[in-house]
Amino acid sequence: MPLPTTRVVTGHYVNPATGANATGRVVLTPYPGVWTDETHDQVLTGGGTFTLVDGAFEQALVTTDAAGVEPATGRLWILEERIAGRPYRRRPFALDAGVDSIDVTDLVDADPAEVTYVRGPEGPAGEQGLAGPQPPLGAAGAGANIALRSTDPTTTDARTPTAHAASHGTGSTDPVTPAAIGAETPAAAQAKADGAQAAAASALSAHAAASDPHGDRAWATGQFYPLASGNALNGYVDDALLRIADLETRMTNAEAETRSIAKTADEPITNNTLQDDNELLLSVVAHGWYEVAMYIDTEGDPAADLTMGWSVPAGAALSWTESGVSAGNTNNIGSIKLQRNDAATASGVGIIAAGSVVLARGVLRVGATAGTLQFRWAQTSTNATPTIVKTGSLLKLTRVA
Known part of the structure; x- marks a missing residue:
């Protein structure tokens, strides 16, 4: 059964220090994880893992703006880079329909500190379009289908507005009212403030009248790390984070060792x-x-x-x-x-x-x-x-x- 609109995505990874082709693989996964192709009555799931050959990959993907596919909006592709000797990276991109293949460097931002992309040569420039019809020139105040001259006074006079703030004041000829700009009236704002003050006073009185208003402290003491113990916990957390990062690096390297x-x-x-x-x-x-x-x-x-x-x-x-x-x-x-x-x-x-x-x-x-x-x-x-x-x-x- 045919797929919706697809477009070929390419990528080439090299080591920026040596210029050698990188090794490893990339994983391309749709987001959300399941798309529904209503036109062809099929469900599109999963993605693919692609091993770099001479540092490169090339794969046709369903475009994120393909017609007849649900969800209609918000679809993306997720690119995961698992390159030998380099940190794991995961980045989303949109893939619009097009006839020509498109390089991954045109879809996601490359990190200059990591393995870089090699962009292919640009294609030839398209033909110059036809010039549209130009309206005739006229004098100042000409009609809707007449073009103004560059010397027309309506284009050369800065026409700085005169000061008129007073006209918008209360009691003036053109006053700005609270209702006109969606503002709260003074009476309504005061009523809300009075209501909030009364509610706060009531809650404070109820709290002060309780037999043990802070009785929950004994429970909290047994549940949380006490401040009196100092910042030793930070050291444990930092050490755990370092160990996790090391394990992730080892896993990435191990995946690259066996192909x-x-x-x-x-x-x-x-x-x-x-x-x-x-x-x-x-x-x-x-x-x-x-x-x-x-x-x-x-x-x-x-x-x-x-x-x-x-x-x-x-x-x-x-x-x-x-x-x-x-x-x-x-x-x-x-x-x-x-x-x-x-x-x-x-x-x-x-x-x-x-x-x-x-x-x-x-x-x-x-x-x-x-x-x-x-x-x-x-x-x-x-x-x-x-x-x-x-x-x-x-x-x-x-x-x-």
Whole structure:
């Protein structure tokens, strides 16, 4: 079913000190949390979490002024930035309809002390509109459709108003009355003041006549922190706040250390030439060490099998094993292959038509060049029956150093 009006939102995050692409993810959530699309009879819920690729993201969102969506007003998008090594930030923005994509820097204010945004080049200027018709010039006092001349005395005479405050006084020709400006009359104001004074006097008399007008003090003494104990409580509160801030920072950093990407569509191959997987790739930083874990859900002709390999940044070292049954297997029961391979080595395992699982593992050590870890694969023997890496296959990187 189609969505209401959408517009693509983009963003690019870089480290202002080094110029390197930032890593992490952004979360986009609608506010309120549920929108009702009356035009298409559907309820719009949730949002999405988007991992930065080369420091950037791009996502189509339903506009906050889309017609036929309830609530009709007050809708916003909430942007949460979970950038590696940077504090968590959460900011709202409105997204108006438009044909062109719009950068997040045009929607929310960037904090110059934090990771910055990179704005793309401006688009070409639009065409100059046609000039409207000009009315004819006339003399002073001309009609409604005649333009005044710049020398017309009505535009050059300052015409300072004369003093006339006295005319608005009581008994004058144009008095300003309390009713005219919505003011209280003296009699009504006095009546209210008298009533308030009487009520206060009554309450004071009742309080003074009570047998123990301040008897609640004994209860309060046992309920609240006594002033006589000094400001020691402030120290405990400040320490708790520091610990909470530290935990939030640790959680943000931990979330950035482990990243994963899953296939959203089956991918078939009918040849034995290694090629990049359409979806299973993740960015890595210079000098980072990563634990590599893969869950590969695959199927195909046992005569074709599956050969795997990797593409890594220049200067990176990868030690990995395929962890699958030996090639030529016909029933998923047989010897497990745990051969140690490097980044330049491709290795094959056996698969069957009913489906097989391969659990590849390894350690990636990135050199001075950042880049991308890319899963590559093909048939071991070219076969007309496709070898398929299926939806749900997963690549996960956990940074360990």
